[in-house]
Amino acid sequence: MVAVKFHRCLIDRRCYDEMTVNTFSNTMPRHRTSLIALVLLAALPINAACQRERESLISRLPLPPKFFYQNRLSIELFREADRLARQEPLSAERIGRLGMTYHAYRFTDEARQSYELARNIAPNEYRWIYYQAFLEKSVFDFRKAESLFQRALEFKSDSAEVLAELGDLYLKWNRPDDAATHFTKALTIEPLQPLAALGQARLALITERWDEALTLLVPILDTHPRLSLCHKYLARAYVNLGLTDKAEQHLSLSDYGSGIETPLMGELHELSVDPIVNGGKPEGALDLMQIKCTRCHTSTRIEVTHQDRYWWAQTVRRMQREAGWAWLSDEQASNIVAYLADREASPVSP
Numbered sequence: 370m371v372a373v374k375f376h377r378c379l380i381d382r383r384c385y386d387e388m389t390v391n392t393f394s395n396t397m398p399r400h401r402t403s404l405i406a407l408v409l410l411a412a413l414p415i416n417a418a419c420q421r422e423r424e425s426l427i428s429r430l431p432l433p434p435k436f437f438y439q440n441r442l443s444i445e446l447f448r449e450a451d452r453l454a455r456q457e458p459l460s461a462e463r464i465g466r467l468g469m470t471y472h473a474y475r476f477t478d479e480a481r482q483s484y485e486l487a488r489n490i491a492p493n494e495y496r497w498i499y500y501q502a503f504l505e506k507s508v509f510d511f512r513k514a515e516s517l518f519q520r521a522l523e524f525k526s527d528s529a530e531v532l533a534e535l536g537d538l539y540l541k542w543n544r545p546d547d548a549a550t551h552f553t554k555a556l557t558i559e560p561l562q563p564l565a566a567l568g569q570a571r572l573a574l575i576t577e578r579w580d581e582a583l584t585l586l587v588p589i590l591d592t593h594p595r596l597s598l599c600h601k602y603l604a605r606a607y608v609n610l611g612l613t614d615k616a617e618q619h620l621s622l623s624d625y626g627s628g629i630e631t632p633l634m635g636e637l638h639e640l641s642v643d644p645i646v647n648g649g650k651p652e653g654a655l656d657l658m659q660i661k662c663t664r665c666h667t668s669t670r671i672e673v674t675h676q677d678r679y680w681w682a683q684t685v686r687r688m689q690r691e692a693g694w695a696w697l698s699d700e701q702a703s704n705i706v707a708y709l710a711d712r713e714a715s716p717v718s719p
């Protein structure tokens with residue numbers, strides 16, 4: 370295995386070296402030119418090996434999937450990322466980027482295939498390990514996600530964020546002791562790490578340590594005042610402590626507020642936002658929302674929230690990631706964005 374990797378590195382290296390040879394200017398003295406010609410001749414077998422390596426990599430790139438629910442702008446995004454990767458298949462950056470694009474739209478298999486290729490080419494690049502860990506976690510392949518998060522920790526052993534993700538993974542995996550160990554480590558490094566605090570509080574609630582849950586949760590609201598889960602857990606702690614007023618207040622905020630997103634995941638999700646910001650048609654969107662947007666929460670918050678198109682596009686994308694593109698296509702999403710952002714311009718008379 371090691372030998373294979375080494376061999377590949379060598380070939381990659383030669384491919385890159387050769388690219389620099391090709392950029393030599395043709396104004397140099399003749400004897401040097403013939404020397405270069407000799408070198409190039411010697412490089413021919415390497416060139417062939419290099420070409421084979423490129424072709425092999427290209428053949429391992431994911432085939433573009435059928436796009437049923439994506440609009441023209443989204444499809445263009447995929448075409449461009451795919452084109453760039455095929456153009457330079459030795460570039461882990463381009464292949465990883467293709468993986469991010471698939472990942473942002475929940476094309477799990479294609480994203481995984483791209484990340485694995487990118488990791489093969491650049492085994493020490495943190496991002497492809499990190500993103501694939503999130504991907505595997507989202508499809509509940511806990512074992513694979515665990516090993517990838519642990520690998521990520523080999524690069525950043527003091528990342529409170531990764532420790533919290535791993536703790537959260539163990540919590541979902543029903544391994545509370547491992548979860549507690551990782552949350553504790555994360556909170557030692559970053560006392561207000563929101564995911565670790567939420568997880569640790571969840572463990573406290575399970576074992577009926579209500580006050581401990583409050584101590585963990587209350588400070589989190591300073592930085593994340595609308596975090597839905599935090600309100601939900603607070604309500605549970607207060608109700609058990611007999612403080613019903615407080616419990617109700619938090620319960621009313623727990624229906625929906627916001628989630629937590631790490632900066633790297635934020636960067637990935639941003640990739641999908643632009644295609645639904647403009648071009649939507651607001652006609653009929655209200656009816657559509659009444660069917661689509663009342664599945665997980667009421668529409669009260671939607672009605673009272675006034676934001677611009679970009680904010681709505683980000684929010685609707687988040688809902689799509691929750692419920693899937695089959696539930697809401699890009700076209701429907703952009704229509705809803707257009708409706709919600711432009712409401713004020715033409716308010717419905719009471």
Ligand code: HEC
Pocket residue numbers: 595597624625626627628658661662663664665666670671674684685687688691692697705
């Ligand atoms: C699959 C469940 C689900 C569906 C369907 C859903 N939402 Fe949400 N929504 C959530 C969750 C969970 C939250 C809280 C966490 C978050 O904001 O990501 C939320 C929060 C929100 C928020 C508050 C965001 C904030 O930051 O204040 C708005 C606004 C919203 N949804 C709008 C919509 C709209 C519009 C639709 C229909 C296109 C929709 N939701 C459909 C699950 C859903």
